Amino acid sequence: MSGAAKSSEPKSPHRLTVVTLDEESIGRGNPDQEHERAIAIFDILEDNSFTVPGREGPYALTLGLVESKLAFVIKREDGEAVMTHLLSLTPFRRVIRDYEMICESYYNAIRTASPTQIEAIDMGRRGLHNEASDLLRQRLEGKVDLDHDTARRLFTLVFALHWKA
Template sequence: MADAKGRLTRVVLDGEALHRISALQQADREQAVRDLAQENEFHLPDQPDLQSILHLSIQEGRLVFDVRDQEDQPVQAVVLALGPFKMLVRDYQMLLDSYANAVAEGREARIQAIDMGRRGLHNEGAELMLERLAGKVVIDFPTARRLFTLVCALHQKL
């Protein structure tokens, strides 16, 4: 169905990480949630018109996409192994730390270079998200990028 209307109406991050997140991580997370609220494509393959609430969490080393209806009732849970994401999340964490240091030092050229690296990692994370969710959840690339950001915010130290 090319003109499916399935989308997320809300994203809830469950099981917040035990680690304190930096101001930059908090800003990234808030921006991803705002962007997802504005525009996204997200639905189950057999329910292309589903307007859903997503409860995203990490449980027992697994990434859980708890898809719910508008009354917040469970529809389907999609569980992914975190292993394939670990290296990207670690690299993303290192880039955020480097970015914070570059900002503190006022090194504009370094800030720009790190920001380009962050965008590249977001793209890699989005590709992996698309690959891992294939056949389970239909999402577009921008939605996958934002979900990857939220995965990083949920679990900083894999």
């Protein structure tokens, strides 16, 4: 498995200390995509709030795909299995498609558009990202408790899954 990173600071037990992408199910992206994945993992590990109700943390998370579903394989930091939760990606299809289009517009605008146009596109991109993170939190409700920023960063990794196709 690649994409693993580990936090070095002792913090709250209600957090992720390891995040890994299952390379066998996700595949590798181009260098820019791999960089985006690495940044998202780094950001998650720097600051997150993640709790499996009734189960002690800190946690290690492996994200992958199982039969077109998003797999959250959650273990305690010491390797003890906590749970595997499969999420249908169907509710995310529209927001992923829209987010991909707006990101493409944003990257194209950076080269040619005015700062005002770039800012307007970026506001739309952030709005979609927030919508997707809210959807992720809703879909995980009762299984995993996470804050808004952690959900945003995890959506970045969920969005990265479409790069395999």
